[in-house]
Amino acid sequence: MTALPADPVPAVLEALTAALGAKVSTDDAVRSARAHDSSHLPWELPLAVVHCTSTDDVSAALSICSRHGVPAVPIAAGTGLEGGANSTAGSICLDLSGMDKILCIGVGDLDATVQAGVMKSSLNAALAGHGLRFPVGPGVDASVGGMASTGASGTTAVRFGTMKENVLGLTVVLADGTVIKTGGRSRKSAAGYDLTHLFVGAEGTLGILTEVTLRVYGIPEAAGVAICSFPALENCTAVVLAALESGVPMSRVELLDDVTVDAVNRYSGLRLPVMPTLIFEFEGSAANIADQAATVRGLVERHGGTGWDYADEPGHMDRIWRARHDVLPSYAALVPGSSTWSTDVCVPISRLAECITLTKADTDSHGVLAPIVGHVGDGNFHLAFVLPPGDVGALAAAGEINDRLVARALSMGGTSTGEHGIGLGKTASLVKEHASAIPVMAAIKNALDPRGILNPGKVLAG
Amino acid sequence: MTALPADPVPAVLEALTAALGAKVSTDDAVRSARAHDSSHLPWELPLAVVHCTSTDDVSAALSICSRHGVPAVPIAAGTGLEGGANSTAGSICLDLSGMDKILCIGVGDLDATVQAGVMKSSLNAALAGHGLRFPVGPGVDASVGGMASTGASGTTAVRFGTMKENVLGLTVVLADGTVIKTGGRSRKSAAGYDLTHLFVGAEGTLGILTEVTLRVYGIPEAAGVAICSFPALENCTAVVLAALESGVPMSRVELLDDVTVDAVNRYSGLRLPVMPTLIFEFEGSAANIADQAATVRGLVERHGGTGWDYADEPGHMDRIWRARHDVLPSYAALVPGSSTWSTDVCVPISRLAECITLTKADTDSHGVLAPIVGHVGDGNFHLAFVLPPGDVGALAAAGEINDRLVARALSMGGTSTGEHGIGLGKTASLVKEHASAIPVMAAIKNALDPRGILNPGKVLAG
Numbered sequence: 001m002t003a004l005p006a007d008p009v010p011a012v013l014e015a016l017t018a019a020l021g022a023k024v025s026t027d028d029a030v031r032s033a034r035a036h037d038s039s040h041l042p043w044e045l046p047l048a049v050v051h052c053t054s055t056d057d058v059s060a061a062l063s064i065c066s067r068h069g070v071p072a073v074p075i076a077a078g079t080g081l082e083g084g085a086n087s088t089a090g091s092i093c094l095d096l097s098g099m100d101k102i103l104c105i106g107v108g109d110l111d112a113t114v115q116a117g118v119m120k121s122s123l124n125a126a127l128a129g130h131g132l133r134f135p136v137g138p139g140v141d142a143s144v145g146g147m148a149s150t151g152a153s154g155t156t157a158v159r160f161g162t163m164k165e166n167v168l169g170l171t172v173v174l175a176d177g178t179v180i181k182t183g184g185r186s187r188k189s190a191a192g193y194d195l196t197h198l199f200v201g202a203e204g205t206l207g208i209l210t211e212v213t214l215r216v217y218g219i220p221e222a223a224g225v226a227i228c229s230f231p232a233l234e235n236c237t238a239v240v241l242a243a244l245e246s247g248v249p250m251s252r253v254e255l256l257d258d259v260t261v262d263a264v265n266r267y268s269g270l271r272l273p274v275m276p277t278l279i280f281e282f283e284g285s286a287a288n289i290a291d292q293a294a295t296v297r298g299l300v301e302r303h304g305g306t307g308w309d310y311a312d313e314p315g316h317m318d319r320i321w322r323a324r325h326d327v328l329p330s331y332a333a334l335v336p337g338s339s340t341w342s343t344d345v346c347v348p349i350s351r352l353a354e355c356i357t358l359t360k361a362d363t364d365s366h367g368v369l370a371p372i373v374g375h376v377g378d379g380n381f382h383l384a385f386v387l388p389p390g391d392v393g394a395l396a397a398a399g400e401i402n403d404r405l406v407a408r409a410l411s412m413g414g415t416s417t418g419e420h421g422i423g424l425g426k427t428a429s430l431v432k433e434h435a436s437a438i439p440v441m442a443a444i445k446n447a448l449d450p451r452g453i454l455n456p457g458k459v460l461a462g
Numbered sequence: 463m464t465a466l467p468a469d470p471v472p473a474v475l476e477a478l479t480a481a482l483g484a485k486v487s488t489d490d491a492v493r494s495a496r497a498h499d500s501s502h503l504p505w506e507l508p509l510a511v512v513h514c515t516s517t518d519d520v521s522a523a524l525s526i527c528s529r530h531g532v533p534a535v536p537i538a539a540g541t542g543l544e545g546g547a548n549s550t551a552g553s554i555c556l557d558l559s560g561m562d563k564i565l566c567i568g569v570g571d572l573d574a575t576v577q578a579g580v581m582k583s584s585l586n587a588a589l590a591g592h593g594l595r596f597p598v599g600p601g602v603d604a605s606v607g608g609m610a611s612t613g614a615s616g617t618t619a620v621r622f623g624t625m626k627e628n629v630l631g632l633t634v635v636l637a638d639g640t641v642i643k644t645g646g647r648s649r650k651s652a653a654g655y656d657l658t659h660l661f662v663g664a665e666g667t668l669g670i671l672t673e674v675t676l677r678v679y680g681i682p683e684a685a686g687v688a689i690c691s692f693p694a695l696e697n698c699t700a701v702v703l704a705a706l707e708s709g710v711p712m713s714r715v716e717l718l719d720d721v722t723v724d725a726v727n728r729y730s731g732l733r734l735p736v737m738p739t740l741i742f743e744f745e746g747s748a749a750n751i752a753d754q755a756a757t758v759r760g761l762v763e764r765h766g767g768t769g770w771d772y773a774d775e776p777g778h779m780d781r782i783w784r785a786r787h788d789v790l791p792s793y794a795a796l797v798p799g800s801s802t803w804s805t806d807v808c809v810p811i812s813r814l815a816e817c818i819t820l821t822k823a824d825t826d827s828h829g830v831l832a833p834i835v836g837h838v839g840d841g842n843f844h845l846a847f848v849l850p851p852g853d854v855g856a857l858a859a860a861g862e863i864n865d866r867l868v869a870r871a872l873s874m875g876g877t878s879t880g881e882h883g884i885g886l887g888k889t890a891s892l893v894k895e896h897a898s899a900i901p902v903m904a905a906i907k908n909a910l911d912p913r914g915i916l917n918p919g920k921v922l923a924g
Contacts, residue, residue: 106810106812108703108810108811108812109810109811109812109841110703110706110707110811111810131707132707150652151651151652151656152652153650153652157650161623161627162650162652164650164656164659165623165627174902178898178901179898180898180899180902181896181898181899182896182899184875184876184877184895185810185875185876186808186809186810186840186841186842186871186875186876186877186880187808187810187811187839187840187841187842188615188619188624188626188808188840188842188877188880188881189613189808189877189879189880190612190613190614190615190624190663190877190879190880190881190882190883190884191877191878191879191883191884191888191891191892191895191896192663192884192892192895192896192899192900192903192921192922193660193663193664193668193903193906193907193921194613194626194659194660194662194663194664195899195902195903197626197656197659197660198655198656198659198660198906200656201652201654201655201656202655202656206655217707217709218706218707218708218709220709221708221709241570241572244572244680245572245593245594245679245680246680246683246747247679247680247682247683247745247746249711283709284709284753285708285753285757287749287753288750288753288754291746291747291749291750291753292750295747346648346649346650346651347648348568348570348571348573348647348648348649349570349571349572349649350568350570350571377649378648378649378650379571379648379649380648380649380650409648413646413647413648414646414647414648415646415648415650415651415652415653416653417651417652417653418648418650418651418652419650419652420652421652421653422652422653422654426653429653430653430654433646433653433654434643434644434653434654436640436641436642436643437642437643437644437654437657438654439640440636440642440657440910441654441655441657443909443910444655444660444906444909444910445655446909447905447906447908447909448902448905448906459654459655460654
């Protein structure tokens with residue numbers, strides 16, 4: 001009997017290397033670097049990382065994984081917040097960050113087709129030369145494929161919608177390596193089951209997105225921004241609802257709670273009143289933005305807003321936006337060496353103020369620092385737990401507050417996540433939210449990935 | 463041996479009658495009236511019609527159908543154009559037109575939840591009292607459930623999107639009678655597979671929609687409308703693209719081709735130039751619509767448009783809109799006793815003029831009368847075959863022109879239907895359009911309806 005080698009190379013690695021050569025890496029540093037997203041959630045080293053540069057690469061890798069019954073976990077920018085791209089033990093990591101080609105900019109169709117690893121910033125740099133832009137996306141730079149997989153959105157959803165409203169078509173590699181196309185380049189279609197929307201937001205558990213066709217938009221002629229303060233959160237939601245009812249096409253409506261305002265005042269040397277604060281953005285022609293701003297200003301004053309500061313020239317606009325742009329570093333600066341755990345929920349707009357107020361009471365009563373920013377037009381807000389280094393008690397308390405936050409949002413007719421996704425972190429929340437629909441989700445997962453090859457343990461805990 | 467009765471009542475009818483009593487009708491006139499939509503496509507008498515008034519009724523009926531292996535076909539308003547609600551032999555028709563309750567108007571959340579049989583006009587009548595409206599939908603009145611099932615849209619999609627962008631949540635009865643909820647009332651969610659979008663547009667083949675939660679919108683303060691003529695179709699698409707790039711939030715951009723303009727001139731006593739014609743609608747504050755109109759007027763003049771006629775007072779607006787509103791009766795009046803077969807495709811906007819031009823050449827060369835209206839901002843247009851009574855040759859020619867129209871749209875990166883759906887009429891087109899994705903659609907159908915109970919033969923021919 002021959003002794004087993006000390007470090008046996010599994011057959012799947014041999015097959016991957018035979019098919020993909022130097023694109024397969026088993027280097028420890030590479031495996032570690034590509035094994036996790038930006039969350040605090042657990043991950044394990046994958047067997048190898050495959051640096052994919054094409055749909056064919058992903059197809060070859062998944063075909064091999066499928067034949068060997070080895071799971072595959074896709075990752076690109078790794079900016080996720082719920083562990084959706086975290087590797088599991090014994091899996092193959094498919095690194096799509098090298099799929100960075102912009103395949104087509106449809107200037108005459110207001111669309112663009114890109115590989116999944118293209119970063120939002122790269123896409124916008126390429127679009128700018130044509131007077132175009134892709135306005136959807138989170139605050140940090142992220143890959144288009146990751147944003148589509150997560151159903152991401154960000155500050156502009158109130159005007160432009162989320163990735164769900166902006167992905168027109170996909171190239172998807174199924175569990176066995178089969179390549180399919182969904183949707184297309186027409187701006188709407190009633191042809192057959194809407195597979196595009198099924199794969200968008202499925203976090204790589206039903207298929208791996210390799211190419212994405214997006215709606216894109218013209219760069220507006222002019223923009224304006226305004227900031228103002230309110231005595232209570234209720235005033236903020238009331239004024240935004242009134243503006244939405246009036247049809248004012250605001251491109252952003254961002255809420256900063258008092259804790260956040262205090263943090264950015266300290267970090268950025270601002271002197272904003274430490275009160276619930278809204279920042280509005282308007283876009284359009286110069287006349288149009290002035291009209292939008294005048295309408296909103298009237299509503300703000302009627303709802304108790306004060307300190308209206310409007311800007312439409314770049315330097316002044318930047319100063320106002322600094323309060324929002326500096327939120328993340330300002331949180332980190334609150335506690336030296338701290339880490340931040342960002343969670344999100346979304347509720348019907350009429351319940352937003354109540355949901356935030358109850359949540360603040362919960363964090364305050366447990367002595368957990370957790371400032372809030374929100375996308376008021378969507379009813380979506382983020383709680384950022386600022387966790388002192390090594391404070392296991394704070395981490396545990398944050399976990400419990402997060403559970404209560406989700407329960408609160410669900411009790412108000414809301415959702416356990418507006419834009420971060422389920423990943424590993426919210427699989428139990430998903431079961432609570434969609435108890436009746438989970439068997440349908442599971443039936444679809446089983447129909448498309450019966451062997452559990454695709455990103456196991458994410459979305460549906462299994 | 464006992465002789466079989468002359469008219470045996472199948473066991474399924476006994477079970478349905480036991481469960482649902484007088485809601486079950488086997489009357490010939492009722493069965494005939496509820497057996498088909500507004501298309502020219504074939505239908506057969508169902509065994510019975512079940513007049514459902516609640517989700518429980520639909521659940522009870524489907525549970526019985528499923529146990530007896532008898533298919534069920536849902537219908538509400540019956541305004542579909544591709545046979546999606548046509549009964550098949552041996553099936554049970556589930557009539558949802560009695561599910562006409564508005565369950566909730568969320569004034570503070572800009573949403574509404576209705577039963578599937580609620581008509582768009584009834585919803586808007588109820589919303590109007592709150593200063594709200596639901597702007598999405600086809601020209602004819604239709605049920606909300608039918609619109610959602612078909613993925614319908616209409617003239618306002620350029621601004622408000624289609625049903626896909628406006629359904630927030632659903633109550634769905636599955637093939638075996640199980641009731642599930644999808645989505646919810648929050649304005650966005652990244653929680654799990656997007657089942658809402660899977661059932662929207664599935665035409666009742668994966669589950670039957672019984673309750674629908676919609677986004678609703680404020681009634682605008684002011685509106686304006688403008689009409690103008692262009693030397694060629696290319697000018698029309700160029701000006702609309704420029705307006706979209708500029709971010710002008712037009713609520714409608716309707717194209718009438720020369721044949722349509724001629725028809726409405728005759729029918730409605732108008733004197734519009736017989737040329738490609740656009741009608742623009744603007745909404746917002748009074749200042750805002752004036753600004754939108756001024757921007758579009760400038761673009762129209764730059765692109766060769768003439769005869770700009772702008773209106774913002776009701777009488778004048780109605781006179782302009784008459785050209786669009788009278789399209790359908792004006793077509794019927796072209797040929798006494800004729801019937802109309804309306805088909806639709808959607809292409810990338812840059813190909814719209816070419817697609818229409820080639821299609822007009824095709825109809826002209828075959829002597830088929832088929833005027834065109836289009837939703838230019840979406841790249842979507844309708845060809846209405848005006849079929850003289852009993853003219854079998856014209857019907858056959860229309861079928862061939864329709865096949866070539868779909869092939870042309872697909873060759874341009876478009877879709878076989880922008881808003882009418884697949885139904886019975888375009889199942890072969892769907893296979894051509896989504897060859898690679900059909901096995902995935904079939905796998906989902908099989909996972910959710912393994913016995914083929916739900917609306918058989920629609921979408922996927924099976």
